[in-house]
Amino acid sequence: GQNIDQPTEMTATEGAIVQINCTYQTSGFNGLFWYQQHAGEAPTFLSYNVLDGLEEKGRFSSFLSRSKGYSYLLLKELQMKDSASYLCACMDSNYQLIWGAGTKLIIKP
Amino acid sequence: ETGVTQTPRHLVMGMTNKKSLKCEQHLGHNAMYWYKQSAKKPLELMFVYSLEERVENNSVPSRFSPECPNSSHLFLHLHTLQPEDSALYLCASSRANLGGQGYTFGSGTRLTVV
Numbered sequence: 166g167q168n169i170d171q172p173t174e175m176t177a178t179e180g181a182i183v184q185i186n187c188t189y190q191t192s193g194f195n196g197l198f199w200y201q202q203h204a205g206e207a208p209t210f211l212s213y214n215v216l217d218g219l220e221e222k223g224r225f226s227s228f229l230s231r232s233k234g235y236s237y238l239l240l241k242e243l244q245m246k247d248s249a250s251y252l253c254a255c256m257d258s259n260y261q262l263i264w265g266a267g268t269k270l271i272i273k274p
Numbered sequence: 275e276t277g278v279t280q281t282p283r284h285l286v287m288g289m290t291n292k293k294s295l296k297c298e299q300h301l302g303h304n305a306m307y308w309y310k311q312s313a314k315k316p317l318e319l320m321f322v323y324s325l326e327e328r329v330e331n332n333s334v335p336s337r338f339s340p341e342c343p344n345s346s347h348l349f350l351h352l353h354t355l356q357p358e359d360s361a362l363y364l365c366a367s368s369r370a371n372l373g374g375q376g377y378t379f380g381s382g383t384r385l386t387v388v
Contacts, residue, residue: 207379264317
């Protein structure tokens with residue numbers, strides 16, 4: 166079956182760095198997405214990886230290893246506004262998105 | 275404003291009511307989706323419309339009925355719902371044959387069935 170695993174909740178300190186991991190098993194692979202969702206708001210697109218390696222975009226970076234079925238989202242210089250849920254999703258061979266349950270990130274002062 | 279607008283934002287309905295959720299996008303996308311989001315669960319894909327044709331129905335109960343009159347509008351008609359249907363219902367749009375652009379989501383309708 167298809168499965169996406171990510172931690173349910175993480176806590177980090179303002180100004181620090183946090184890494185949110187995601188492992189996946191899907192029927193085929195056409196890329197991996199990370200989305201951010203603040204409480205009561207729409208999920209918003211953060212990143213897309215289809216090749217192995219690290220993609221950097223400002224304070225956020227996303228890494229992919231296809232051989233390991235593994236990705237992480239790295240957030241640097243954490244700000245209080247980064248408190249949100251982070252959703253990992255894989256696109257399978259039918260170009261359908263398979264979603265993880267999301268990781269709730271709590272930032273403390 | 276996310277580019278995808280959903281109304282209403284909140285809805286409380288009894289189990290015998292009939293209501294409709296509305297989604298609208300003007301991003302030029304040609305695929306639209308309904309998702310159910312429950313606490314601590316993955317997003318559940320309910321319906322997909324690509325080029326205005328329904329391409330997937332993931333065993334959703336018949337008390338949920340989608341309608342896509344054109345590529346910019348999507349509805350979800352609700353009738354005789356159950357309390358376990360209470361959730362956040364998200365609409366999303368994308369280009370068909372999705373590439374790396376991802377989906378654009380609406381802010382959702384928070385549905386409570388009493």
